[in-house]
Amino acid sequence: MRRSAAPSQLQGNSFKKLKFIPPGRSNSSLNEEIISQSLDKKLFEGTANTNSFVESQNDPEICSLNILPTEKSIREIHHRENYSGKYSLEASALATLDSPYTVHSAPKEITVSKGQEEDHENLVKYFSVVWCKPSKKKHKKWEGDAVLIVKGRSFILKNLEGQDIGRGIGYKFKDLEKIEEGQTLIIGGKEIEVMGIISPDDFSSGRCFQLGVGSPAMPNSSQGSKKYFANPFKSVCKPSSKENRQNDFQNCKPRHDPHTSNSLVMPRPDKNHQWMFNKNCFPLVDVVIDPYLVCHLRPHQKEGVVFLYECVMGMRMNGRYGAILADEMGLGKTLQCISLIWTLQCQGPYGGKPVIKKTLIVTPGSLVNNWRKEFQKWLGSERIKIFTVDQDHKVEEFIKVTFYSVLIISYEMLLRSLDQVKNIKFDLLICDEGHRLKNSAIKTTTALISLSCEKRIILSGTPVQNDLQEFFALIDFVNPGILGSLSSYRRIYEEPIILSREPSASEEDKNLGERRAAELTCLTGLFILRRTQEVINKYLPPKIENVVFCWPTALQIEIYRKLLNSQAVRFCLQGLENSPHLICIGALKKLCNHPCLLFSSIKEKECSSTCDENEERRLYEGLLNVFPADYNPLQFTEMESGKLQVLLKLLAVIHDLRPTEKVVLVSNYTQTLNILQEVCKRHGYTYTRLDGQTPIVQRQHIVDGFNSKHSSDFIFLLSSKAGGVGLNLIGGSHLILYDIDWNPATDIQAMSRVWRDGQKHPVHIYRLLTTGTIEEKIYQRQISKQGLSGAVIDLTKTSEHIQFSVEELKNLFTLHESSRCVTHDLLDCECTGEKDHTGDTWEKFTVSTHRQLDPHHQKSDSMKPLSMSQLKQWKHFPGDHLNLTDPFLQRIRENVSFFFQNITNQAAAK
Ligand SMILES: Nc1ncnc2c1ncn2[C@@H]1O[C@H](COP(=O)(O)OP(=O)(O)OP(=O)(O)O)[C@@H](O)[C@H]1O
Ligand SMILES: [Mg+2]
Structure with missing residues (x-):
């Protein structure tokens, strides 16, 4: 007699499952019991499995996910005949499930001492089982596969989606201890048959939950270098005709x-x-x-x-x-x-x-x-x-x-x-x-x-x-389907992994989470x-990265102070829901780029009356007085913005010292790009531009034009969000990030446009930040752990997705007027920031890693934002440092409070 197969068998899964069960005795004996006693009174049914059966076996060379028949996987083995008969005893009155129970178990009486009992408490065993509702039918229709976890006096039954489908406590050790392959029992209101023992490793890795997901066909593949020459007469099978x-x-x-x-x-x-x-x-x-x-x-x-x-x-x-x-x-x-x-x-x-x-x-x-x-x-x-x-x-x-x-x-x-x-x-x-x-x-x-x-x-x-x-x-x-359904994936992988990373996680949680993460990595790693970038570094020229802290102008400081004193900002700091903090942040960012951007917003909002705009108006109250009465934003001057002053000097020095080299100038805002474009016009710099409004058909043409050595364009104005991904801008060897995004990935994407295969010149990258302002705070957030927790490295995440606590908002809405570089102050660096410091004496790079899957991963990954400790290793010095060897920095130092500099691939320059 064959029982009807559980889903796993129907799907051909062979994971530690028995493909057939022995003929009748177990079920029929159980049925007799069921007839004579109430179902509720039954717990275990011991079966005497004296028959041989076919067990599908894992091929250790192939892995646990085998769905193809292999010689080993259908090997027939003999089941041990390790007990016979049955006897009854009362289950503990503590049982929360179907009590009172009658338990059928092994005949030997076991006396358990106190010490032994403690050991038993901690003993965990795992079994693969099939289950169905208890019935008297001879031919069971098993409803599903499950994993039975027995720990001390309790058990949990989980389906292969990882969901609990039964649990119970208060059993006697000796009852639960006896569970073994081939046994049929009623537990938690379900009739189950034990199909096999699951090793602790298969449980903690989650492999026991994987059903029919395919098997790695060649675990150590990558045999690309092996060469074979096909011998046409040595086919694996004979041609049919x-x-x-x-x-x-x-x-x-x-x-x-x-x-x-x-x-x-x-x-x-x-x-x-x-x-x-x-x-x-x-x-x-x-x-x-x-x-x-x-x-x-x-x-x-x-x-x-x-x-x-x-x-x-x-x-x-x-x-x-x-x-x-x-x-x-x-x-x-x-x-x-x-x-x-x-x-x-x-x-x-x-x-x-x-x-x-x-x-x-x-x-x-x-x-x-x-x-x-x-x-x-x-x-x-x-x-x-x-x-x-x-x-x-x-x-x-x-x-x-x-x-x-x-x-x-x-x-x-x-x-x-x-x-x-x-x-x-x-x-x-x-x-x-x-x-x-x-x-x-x-x-x-x-x-x-x-x-x-x-x-x-x-x-x-x-x-x-x-x-x-x-x-x-x-x-x-x-x-599709390799990780099961989303809900099972959550239970089997996501929840244990996340739980294990909680500070309150127990040792057990941590181990389980790590094992599940490792298994997931192993499975998907195939x-x-x-x-990482390192593999092509040797083909690339050096990259000189600079973080440039630009002094704000007097006008910027004055308006900044007023904004921080506004009713809107105070409202935000009271921690009320729906506070207009995004509007306040936006205004401060505009101000850092250029006060005229803020002026335009104020003018725009002056006559509006919607609720949102009211809040914005409250923020701008009294600000217009700070601007000259006849201020015209279209006729902005370059002296009003600290960063713009630095930018102009930078462009001039690049133009002077490297007349054949080109610049990619990046902003996240179209309005800012308009200002930068106007600056190009005023100074006679030839430029091209790509932003969200550029028709798709024209984009490649613009890129090709700029990259061509015949192009006369000196500057490529790029909106990083619109066109950053995937573009090759190797025609440019200087890249200036005019403003900063909350999401480090946006900036990193932009920076990678020029330092890539095909680049002939050393690449200079300048990240401009206004000293002491919100821009520094955003940068700090990018490089601090806080900014990295969760899925920050993702281009779709914007400031709207970021939750701020009142403390964070207080910090964001503070202007540091007396520091040359708040970021350096936070680094805990032993230098005073007064002189050139390379940080060599400090601990070696500790690359913080935030991959959920691999908490111990230490490989450098240039997609990962810089960490605080990495930044400390960069050369850093104040703007008025005496021996500035970099001719580009030399020219902008007057408007700069502090520099960080790092050179990658310096050897390539030699
Ligand atoms: N083997 C090679 N030799 C020279 N140039 C190469 C080689 N491989 C790629 N390149 C060039 O490197 C540049 C980057 O390649 P590609 O655009 O495919 O990068 P990618 O991996 O898709 O990067 P992204 O994630 O930014 O899209 C292209 O200009 C490409 O032509
Ligand atoms: Mg690509």
């Missing part, structure tokens, strides 16, 4: 010679893969990356191509074809994808047949043409036919003209043309800047999920592990690859 054989053999030579010294040969599929995907028994052929591309690939890119190949071919995990390439910005994710597409489109391991026909690349609008350019750069225009969708080139055209194999479309356009796109069969889907898919509820994600393409790649320069829920969405997008 003579005709087939003839056809196959014509096509079975590698497309490129795998034996040359620089050849990059993809790993061969293993037997499982061949069994699943080579049904026609084609001969195995080496897949070799086109040498035309290989000669350009950096070592990390070769590794990346192998990784992508293994993922999308389903060679890393059975039945999973997704990958996340999360290399830091500028590492050439585009080229790695192009290499993959070109390879799969022309080659395949089975008879050399191409693996894919059509590829869909979805990317932010500003990068559509960048992708086209990169294809052209690396493959020329003849090898592969690319179609980019824009206003004039619709998806229909791609459908009609069959020789196009790659469709590049923006996320926005995809939504508009979803119906047409759905009608095309794409074999590979690449989502560039794919961290936007971290929210599974948004339209873009649902649209992409609706495409029936299995091979999915997310590209993202932003770390993906910062927020566990967003992490789930990304993982679930590339490999298809996530992230390399």
